[in-house]
């Protein structure tokens with residue numbers, strides 16, 4: 071396992087400097103949560119780490135390195151906001167889309183190896199949806215859809231997982247359940263999770279950072295006590311949540 | 326219940342039009358060389374079934390060939406526009422030109438170049454269909470949900486695989502609306518072509534019948550044309566719904 075380091079990274083869309091001179095480390099096997107209000111640049115930062123900003127009108131500075139010396143590209147799994155499932159593909163086809171995207175077969179439906187199929191079914195079992203393998207995403211609830219997205223992320227089996235508000239569109243109870251499930255299934259992976267929900271960051275993060283300002287800056291890390299997913303009856307957690315909510319609300323009113 | 330009613334509705338409209346037609350002709354005593362009554366048109370359709378069928382086949386063939394080629398060229402144009410960015414400034418005006426010149430104005434030229442056979446009608450149809458198909462498909466391909474493209478890129482998909490597995494299927498609902506338009510306008514190309522100059526087809530038959538004041542035959546040909554067009558539309562619509570069962574766009 072390896073740590074991921076961001077060295078003095080910055081990004082600008084034309085004249086809009088979203089952030090600059092940011093330093094951040096993602097510790098191996100831990101969850102790093104980034105909290106911030108909407109429009110502050112969370113998605114932009116995550117896409118930059120994922121190597122997804124290559125358009126000509128975007129200026130990128132700084133470096134992203136791994137402390138084992140290998141590049142990060144090809145070692146990340148990406149899980150984004152709602153609607154990330156392909157609506158024309160069955161649950162099973164959605165989970166295995168990466169495998170099919172990587173086969174170099176030119177024409178015809180590239181057949182999956184039986185090993186890959188078994189693995190996909192196993193992932194579906196892990197998220198409790200094995201009976202939905204042949205169903206289209208439109209016939210699933212929001213929570214079920216994100217469980218499929220989680221299964222797809224697991225299927226990719228990459229050491230680093232980048233998540234952009236993966237549970238943002240879910241109701242409170244479903245969100246808590248999915249947080250627990252993700253914590254359990256992604257144990258051992260290096261996770262960077264972006265959220266606007268302080269409680270989510272505090273429950274899941276080994277380290278929690280707050281991204282704020284224009285250009286955006288990172289605050290010092292908050293390291294809530296206890297193992298993740300932290301339970302809600304922790305008084306310290308609730309106090310921290312109150313502090314962070316206040317800060318976020320203050321930002322919104324200034325902006 | 327509501328599904329059965331959906332099939333019933335067009336049928337009721339059709340019967341309503343027939344009744345209104347018959348009522349007007351009988352009630353206002355319109356002379357039969359201006360508007361024949363539905364019954365005599367129907368009789369003509371039965372007595373001249375062979376003739377109508379023969380000419381309908383020609384028109385349908387022109388429409389279907391025009392549709393096939395038009396859709397093919399339209400999709401190729403859309404793919405070129407999306408993947409060869411440097412060609413875009415040259416191709417976009419060309420695309421507009423095919424639309425700016427009315428096909429009616431081109432018809433005589435096409436007759437001159439491609440003769441009075443089916444080729445000129447097929448080309449007319451292609452010219453009409455090309456634009457809606459190309460623009461809809463282009464829009465569909467361009468508006469692929471960024472999240473899916475991000476996902477495909479982090480998964481390490483090559484550009485061909487991404488086109489085949491992500492961009493193309495995501496463009497299908499847009500392409501389908503282009504196809505629905507194409508199917509509706511296809512008969513215009515074929516029939517206008519036949520009017521300008523031909524020796525077969527429903528448009529030709531209508532001109533001939535008109536010249537000889539066989540108004541009932543003319544209306545019979547018109548009815549057959551309408552049936553072909555409407556049939557083609559419903560068939561296409563059904564096929565597209567079958568092939569593209571997922572809900573269209575939600576953002």
Ligand SMILES: Nc1ncnc2c1ncn2[C@@H]1O[C@H](COP(=O)(O)OP(=O)(O)O)[C@@H](O)[C@H]1O
Nearest residue numbers: 083086088106107108109110111112113114115
């Ligand atoms: N492709 C883009 N081109 C120009 N500006 C963008 C682009 N994407 C995002 N932005 C701008 O960058 C800022 C940060 O956006 P984003 O990273 O999506 O914020 P967040 O995820 O924190 O809500 C916003 O002001 C947004 O308008």
Ligand SMILES: [Mg+2]
Nearest residue numbers: 112113114234
């Ligand atoms: Mg965002």
